Amino acid sequence: MEQNNKKSAILISVGDELLIGQTINSNAAWLGEKLLAFGIEVVEMITVGDNKSHMLRVLHESHQRAELVIVTGGLGPTRDDLTALVLGEYFQKNMVFNEEVFSWIKAFKMAQKKPVNELHRKQAYLPEDFIYFRNLAGTAPAMVYRDNGTIFVSLPGVPYEMKSLMNEYVFPWINKKISRKIFLTKTLHTAAVPESEIASILSDFEDNLADGLSLAYLPSLARVKIRINSRAVTEEEAKAALTKAESKIRELLGDMIYGENEDSLEGVVGRLLMEKKQFLGTAESCTGGYIAQMITSVPGASQYFNGSVVAYSNEVKMDLLGVKKTTLINHGAVSEETVVEMVKGICRRLKVENAIAVSGIAGPQGGSPEKPIGMVCLAVGNVENQVVDTVYLNHNRKLNIEKSAFLALNMLRLFLQRP
Structure with a gap:
């Protein structure tokens, strides 16, 4: 497993539909949650339109700062789908026809009893030297490339396709490539008490948190979620610190807390x-x-x-x-x-x-x-x-x-x- 001075991830979401509010960016939310549980902290989420110069700029900036860059969207067969072309240009790779990827596309369309057209053939023109993972739920494959200590992952923007590729291929692959700490979280739910009052009650406790522990307050209508974050080298250390912090918060807040994690x-x-x-x-x-x-x-x-x-x-x-x-x-x-x-x-x-x-x-x-x-x-x-x-x-x-x-x-x- 390789070591790297960059210890964070940046998510790039591509698509004009995201910028104009036509589509809600659920991909970034899902990836942020899953990467955190995986032990990789997301430090920035960027949304960029279907514009080559803007995409190149964002790729360059992310390349300098992150160990992992995940790009979602822009892999379809239409003219506004630019991600594969932009990645090829950024890394100075030729766009070549990939026979294996095209065979995946043909098999997918055949299973749907639908013909393959020229636009599908266009999807098989991809940057050389990338690693490709088969998309069993669509036609656009996942693309992976490593350069100067940064792993780039490109995924289709359709949520169920993206999630399938991440779980089936990408998470197992990056698990072998990235050194990561154990990161555990626990969320406590409180009701009918303002965020400021809760923060005041927990102020002294928060001032004296052990290394690797942190709190986040997530207020919404008549309720506040308190997320306890625990980072450690081993799962045992992270779990012990998390349990101790949770016990103290429950002692301080009492029946203000009505549940935890997925409780309603x-x-x-x-x-x-x-x-x-x-x-x-x-x-x-x-x-x-x-x-x-x-x-x-x-x-x-x-x-x-x-x-x-x-x-x-x-x-x-x-x-x-x-x-x-x-x-x-x-x-x-x-x-x-x-x-x-x-x-x-x-x-x-x-x-x-x-x-x-x-x-x-x-x-x-x-x-x-x-x-x-x-x-x-x-x-x-x-x-x-x-x-x-x-x-x-x-x-x-x-x-x-x-x-x-x-x-x-x-x-x-x-x-x-x-x-």
């Missing part, structure tokens, strides 16, 4: 309900069934979820959930008093041990000085005990619905975790 909040709530052998029902007004949709997105939800009532009107709140008319007159539909009665009503109606109820003003119209747009009342519990809260969100209807649903599910999680 709705999945965690489902597991808690199954552990208790209890059922859940939801009574939703402003969220319009969104909470029920989240719950039922988890396979096996029928083991703990009985159903939902979308009580959008006051009549439905009264007729199906038993909300008192006096409660609605005195406090309004958007009130803590109303959602408490909704919790009790849905528990009785669906014969469940646990319930979520939500009523609010999702916006962008309908608010008042006393009850502004974005005001949402949340309640969880059962007939005997309820926990209630009021949150004030913003004027974005879609975000208000999504955030209300997430916060309500988190309230139920905390309710179920009580001793």
Whole structure:
């Protein structure tokens, strides 16, 4: 295995469609994640259009800095597919007809019962002295070349073709060529606490992290992911450091953490309900069934979820959930008093041990000085005990619905975790 002073990777994504937003660059995200797990850190992701001079410049800059350069896109048979030509020009290689690659293309088209045309023949004109890997999912092969301590990999831009080639050929090949450290990660999920507050709690811990450890904060709607990164020479060292760091973070954050890695909040709530052998029902007004949709997105939800009532009107709140008319007159539909009665009503109606109820003003119209747009009342519990809260969100209807649903599910999680 060769040693190299360059210890990083650069990803180059080729295509005008990426620059104009017509296509989302999912390839770069997938490669970044997989390379990190492989022990290779991606230091830069570059998107470049179908322009020869721009592509040559980006190749030259990446050549000076990275041990591994992966180029995706631009290997098709049309005139705007320039990657093979540009790589040939950059490395001063002749474009030659590759009989083996052409036989792969013919076999692929034959399996599809489709003819080979001149454009497919053009795809077989490739830079000499490269290594080629067969693409079983398409016509463009993977191309590999090594120069001055840098490995260049060129892959088709179609995501499933790229992933197949990386897993089948490229990762095993570069594993023999690149010296890499062990890199392990663990992601912890927190709910309903701002990033700044979490960072403040972890500040002293983060200041004293051991060598090879680092934290990353990834905030999104009503939640923050905390990624723990552990680098070491051996897997045992990396795992030990990761476990120790995770234990301390869990101690500091407590029940702010609801899960790890691939966990979802709705999945965690489902597991808690199954552990208790209890059922859940939801009574939703402003969220319009969104909470029920989240719950039922988890396979096996029928083991703990009985159903939902979308009580959008006051009549439905009264007729199906038993909300008192006096409660609605005195406090309004958007009130803590109303959602408490909704919790009790849905528990009785669906014969469940646990319930979520939500009523609010999702916006962008309908608010008042006393009850502004974005005001949402949340309640969880059962007939005997309820926990209630009021949150004030913003004027974005879609975000208000999504955030209300997430916060309500988190309230139920905390309710179920009580001793």
